[in-house]
Amino acid sequence: MNNFIFGRYIPGESLIHKMSPQAKLLLCFAFVIIIFFANNWLTYGVLALSMIMIVLLTGISILFFIKGIRPLIWLIIFTVVIQILFTESSNPWWQWGPLSISAHSLITGGYIFMRFLLIIMISTVLTLTTTPLGIADGVQTLLKPLKKLRFPVDTLALMLSIALRFVPTLMDEMESIMNAQRSRGVDFGSGSIKQRIQSAIPLLVPLFSGAITHAENLSTAMDARGFVDSEHRTKYRVYGWKKIDALAVLAFVAIFAIVLLIRN
Amino acid sequence: MDNAVEFKEVSHVYQADSPMAADALSNVSLSIKAGSFTAVIGHTGSGKSTLVQHINALLKPTAGEVKVLGKAITPDTSNKNLKSFRKHIGMVFQFPEKQLFEETVLKDVMFGPKNYGESEQNAELLAKEALNMVNLPAANFNKSPFDLSGGQMRRVAIAGVLAMKPEILIMDEPTAGLDPRGHHEIMNLAKRLNAEGVTIILVTHQMNDVTNYADDVLVMEQGKLIKHDGPRKVFSDPTWVVDHQLNLPDSASFALELASQGFNFNELPMTIDELADSIAGGSMNE
Numbered sequence: 205m206n207n208f209i210f211g212r213y214i215p216g217e218s219l220i221h222k223m224s225p226q227a228k229l230l231l232c233f234a235f236v237i238i239i240f241f242a243n244n245w246l247t248y249g250v251l252a253l254s255m256i257m258i259v260l261l262t263g264i265s266i267l268f269f270i271k272g273i274r275p276l277i278w279l280i281i282f283t284v285v286i287q288i289l290f291t292e293s294s295n296p297w298w299q300w301g302p303l304s305i306s307a308h309s310l311i312t313g314g315y316i317f318m319r320f321l322l323i324i325m326i327s328t329v330l331t332l333t334t335t336p337l338g339i340a341d342g343v344q345t346l347l348k349p350l351k352k353l354r355f356p357v358d359t360l361a362l363m364l365s366i367a368l369r370f371v372p373t374l375m376d377e378m379e380s381i382m383n384a385q386r387s388r389g390v391d392f393g394s395g396s397i398k399q400r401i402q403s404a405i406p407l408l409v410p411l412f413s414g415a416i417t418h419a420e421n422l423s424t425a426m427d428a429r430g431f432v433d434s435e436h437r438t439k440y441r442v443y444g445w446k447k448i449d450a451l452a453v454l455a456f457v458a459i460f461a462i463v464l465l466i467r468n
Numbered sequence: 469m470d471n472a473v474e475f476k477e478v479s480h481v482y483q484a485d486s487p488m489a490a491d492a493l494s495n496v497s498l499s500i501k502a503g504s505f506t507a508v509i510g511h512t513g514s515g516k517s518t519l520v521q522h523i524n525a526l527l528k529p530t531a532g533e534v535k536v537l538g539k540a541i542t543p544d545t546s547n548k549n550l551k552s553f554r555k556h557i558g559m560v561f562q563f564p565e566k567q568l569f570e571e572t573v574l575k576d577v578m579f580g581p582k583n584y585g586e587s588e589q590n591a592e593l594l595a596k597e598a599l600n601m602v603n604l605p606a607a608n609f610n611k612s613p614f615d616l617s618g619g620q621m622r623r624v625a626i627a628g629v630l631a632m633k634p635e636i637l638i639m640d641e642p643t644a645g646l647d648p649r650g651h652h653e654i655m656n657l658a659k660r661l662n663a664e665g666v667t668i669i670l671v672t673h674q675m676n677d678v679t680n681y682a683d684d685v686l687v688m689e690q691g692k693l694i695k696h697d698g699p700r701k702v703f704s705d706p707t708w709v710v711d712h713q714l715n716l717p718d719s720a721s722f723a724l725e726l727a728s729q730g731f732n733f734n735e736l737p738m739t740i741d742e743l744a745d746s747i748a749g750g751s752m753n754e
Contacts, residue, residue: 377566380561380562380566381566381567383521383526383559383561384559384561384564384566384567385567386526386550386554387524387526387554387557387558387559387561387629388567388579388580388583388628388629388632389551389554389555389580389583389584389632390583391551394548405569406567406569406579409569410566410567410568410569413569413614414566
């Protein structure tokens with residue numbers, strides 16, 4: 205169950221950890237956009253190199269990143285294979301109806317693979333080095349302009365942080381319910397499709413009922429501590445823009461400039 | 469067959485091959501006699517829960533061999549046939565009321581027996597028998613389990629395990645959060661089952677329960693078994709007990725207080741009755 209990487213923050217003291225969450229979020233989006241400007245081996249090479257630098261800078265073992273990619277590996281393989289088979293080319297090496305393989309389609313497939321890998325890596329960097337609360341805070345800061353349109357930014361950020369906070373809790377709960385039902389003779393993940401769907405009921409009913417109980421308890425606790433919706437409140441941690449954020453933005457601008465220069 | 473459970477050099481590493489790998493059990497060898505009432509004690513995080521989950525094959529050892537009721541589990545055992553292995557082993561988890569899901573109390577208790585192949589009628593008989601054992605009034609049988617009180621939900625969940633007629637019953641802190649009466653009822657139920665020949669394995673922080681009910685004690689610390697002895701022997705050395713961050717039973721700590729004021733005890737009393745007897749028959753140092 206713990207191969208699920210999202211919401212699993214790894215504490216650390218690296219430069220990336222020290223960046224403010226809003227800067228990391230922004231640069232994460234920026235990196236994804238830069239990835240779509242890459243269109244030849246050289247540009248992908250530059251991005252891969254920057255990615256390796258970023259991963260090294262986090263000081264987190266590469267194993268965590270591999271674990272982040274593993275759950276998505278089938279999606280990546282599927283997309284890459286489809287891309288290879290359905291890319292049309294004038295001189296294919298192999299053809300069968302609409303399917304073909306050529307040098308061109310293999311290269312496009314390789315690009316798609318790189319894109320997936322880079323996007324997953326950069327978002328894994330974000331989730332591994334930023335606490336869930338930090339991410340929610342970053343979202344709140346970035347969405348602040350929407351307040352002018354009376355959009356409830358603070359409430360949204362609170363909802364987001366509560367949701368993120370409860371992911372690990374509910375995962376642990378699911379694990380313990382699965383164990384309890386296993387010892388009552390449920391065989392999860394085996395048997396016919398009908399049996400598999402049926403075996404989800406003894407898991408989902410307690411999980412939902414537990415989630416509702418958590419929600420009720422949490423709202424009682426919030427009431428007890430005087431929570432009022434959309435009231436301006438101060439924060440325990442204030443993330444401002446720091447020097448390191450400015451440096452990171454500069455580095456990204458440089459990467460973007462290089463990519464624009466050497467793309468076809 | 470004398471031993472219900474045997475561990476041979478069992479180790480368990482959580483998330484092996486990952487940066488988060490953590491030793492939960494290291495090189496544990498032990499045997500639990502059939503028909504015994506064994507208590508597993510130890511500090512939080514000492515590996516108690518990990519240990520008992522091996523008995524039910526919810527966890528497989530990463531090294532070594534676990535033998536339960538004559539069947540062995542090794543790191544190579546396939547995940548496919550564990551269901552038949554679990555049939556004779558009941559497991560009551562911490563806060564077992566979380567496992568309730570059916571529309572009615574009766575249906576929920578029938579769930580286990582039906583999974584292990586009992587017919588509808590048989591399962592119903594077993595369920596009613598189990599619900600009687602936990603003293604749940606028949607008026608509640610057709611209620612939704614979610615409409616019951618916390619204590620009643622706990623008893624329904626325990627009945628759901630008892631209905632499978634386990635030969636070994638593992639209880640992981642079954643009385644956490646219950647009032648004294650509920651606590652007493654559940655511990656007495658365990659005692660009664662034990663008298664009927666069920667092997668009981670109780671994970672607990674309540675040292676009073678250990679001396680009142682158990683006849684064998686496993687003490688865990690940092691994934692290792694540091695003592696395996698009768699309750700009297702385990703608690704006979706108060707300094708050792710305190711050094712390993714455990715508590716003494718109330719009667720023993722009460723007796724120690726008295727002893728520090730000059731009261732003589734031939735032997736440290738382990739239960740309230742023993743304490744009362746030795747006070748009645750004891751003498752003060754003058």
